[in-house]
Amino acid sequence: MIKKQRFKSQKVQALDALLRCLPENHRKRFLIQSDYSKYWKGLQGERSIDYELADLPTDGYDIYRDVRLVSDSYTFQIDLLILTPYFLLIIESKNLNGIVHIDKTNQFFQIIEGKETKISSPLHQVHRQVFRLQKWILSHGIPHIPIKWFIAFTNPTMTIRNESNDYEIVHNILHAESLTDTIRSLASTFQKKSLSKNELNKMHQFILSEHKPPTTDILNDYNISIQDFEKGVRCPKCKKSLMRISRLIWYCDHCGHKSKNAHVQKINDYFSIVNSQISIQDGGEWLNISSRHVIRKLFYSMKLVAKGNTRNRVYVPPASMNVK
Numbered sequence: 456m457i458k459k460q461r462f463k464s465q466k467v468q469a470l471d472a473l474l475r476c477l478p479e480n481h482r483k484r485f486l487i488q489s490d491y492s493k494y495w496k497g498l499q500g501e502r503s504i505d506y507e508l509a510d511l512p513t514d515g516y517d518i519y520r521d522v523r524l525v526s527d528s529y530t531f532q533i534d535l536l537i538l539t540p541y542f543l544l545i546i547e548s549k550n551l552n553g554i555v556h557i558d559k560t561n562q563f564f565q566i567i568e569g570k571e572t573k574i575s576s577p578l579h580q581v582h583r584q585v586f587r588l589q590k591w592i593l594s595h596g597i598p599h600i601p602i603k604w605f606i607a608f609t610n611p612t613m614t615i616r617n618e619s620n621d622y623e624i625v626h627n628i629l630h631a632e633s634l635t636d637t638i639r640s641l642a643s644t645f646q647k648k649s650l651s652k653n654e655l656n657k658m659h660q661f662i663l664s665e666h667k668p669p670t671t672d673i674l675n676d677y678n679i680s681i682q683d684f685e686k687g688v689r690c691p692k693c694k695k696s697l698m699r700i701s702r703l704i705w706y707c708d709h710c711g712h713k714s715k716n717a718h719v720q721k722i723n724d725y726f727s728i729v730n731s732q733i734s735i736q737d738g739g740e741w742l743n744i745s746s747r748h749v750i751r752k753l754f755y756s757m758k759l760v761a762k763g764n765t766r767n768r769v770y771v772p773p774a775s776m777n778v779k
Contacts, residue, residue, distance in 0.1 A: 457518050464521070465727075467494045469673040472724035476684045483677050500550025500609035501534050507607075507631045508535075511638065515539055517659065523667045524591050530667060531587040537638070538662075540655060541645035544638065545588070545604040547581045548631070555608065556616045557624055566616075577606045578623065595661050600649040603641060607631040673728050681729055687743035688717050700744060703752060718742055718753050723772075732762070732769040 470491040477484055501520070508518065517538040523530055537544040549555075551574075553567035561578070564571050581604050588602060608615060609631045617624060629637060650658065674680065687697040688705060696709035698717055705717040725733055725741050733741070738750045754761075759770035 457520070464494065464498055465669055466671055466673075467491065467498055469671060469727050470494060472727040473673060473677070473679070475689075475720070476724050476728065477679075478683075478685050481683060483679060487677060496550050497548075500548045503550075503609040504535055504546060504548050504607060504631055504634065507634045508638075510635045516638075517655070519662055522662060523669060524588075524662070524665055525667060526587045526591040526594065529587060531584055532669075533584055533588070536662070538655065538658060539642065540648040540650050540652075541642065542601040542603050542649065543588070544641070545581060545584050545602065546634070547577060547584070547604065547606050548609050549577060549606060550609045551613055552610060554614045554616050557619050557628075559618050559620075561619050561621055561624060577628075581606060592658075595658075597658050597661075598650060598654060601645075605629060605634065605637065607634055684741075686741060688721050691717055691720070697743070700749065703749070703756075716756070719757055722753075722757060722759075726772055732771045733759075734769050738770075 470487055473487050474484070474491060477487070505520065511518075519536040519538065520534075522533045522536050524533075525531075533545055534548045535546040537546070551565060553565055555574075556564040556566055556571065558564070561576065563574050563576050565574050566572075585602050585604060592600065604627060606628045607630070608628075611630070611632060615628065615630070617628070619625070685697075688700075690696050690698050690707035690710060690712055691714070692712040693707060693710035696707050698705040698707050698712075698714075700706070700718075703715065705714045707713075721742060722733070722738070725737075729741075730737075733754075735747050735750050735754075738754065739745060739747065742750065742753070744750055744753075754770050758773050760773055762769055762771060
């Protein structure tokens, strides 16, 4: 059963918003596009794991996606955590192309078009996750439970070329498509439960209450100021022209497209990359609209929530919106 969903990561969301709001010729655009592709690829890999695990029984397997917990002031992240009465399972996903070559000394290399490059060992990463999770469990008074792990490569076209005899590498590194069968095989080796129903529920509550969503200051990360952004609303259809608004209808003079909600994405982008709240003045500058009355109506059309008195009033997204 899915106990914690995976949403579009804040980093991917923010990079996507940057690309929409920055001018085409901005100096950081190539770097941002490259980072966006990298993070999006990782997210797609994690979602392919979700697809492969859909055949697991809903009863007895509690699945937590994108878990970030703190142990001894150290934050650690787990792509996917499965809680059962018998064991915990960490799944670390890797979305790589070409060939992953593991030599006899357990070094990892990636081969693309004949060129071999050494890459960091995912074993070190997953070992740290196990260590931190063990300490986190101990600090919460939860009884000992075995922690197992797999490293799953999610690209079905890549090849694992393994020359190592290391037991962990042979048995714990696999393609994502074999995950469900491998997990079932692992479960069959356990006979005795480690956690009672009450202890499972206790751990469930701890995971959800102590999950720390990542935060990012995307403008600082890329040394971008709000002055760098294109003001106004670009036509979502032709993407060639900024739109004008008349009687709350957006018009594109280039392609003739009309819209009542062309501003929605631009405001959501503001929440993702600039601030978690917006004033009437900030909204006017962001949308390039001089009328406070129009801005207020646009905010109300999005059901933004007003906070503060008239002089200092700001607007925030409704709780149902998945933004910054």
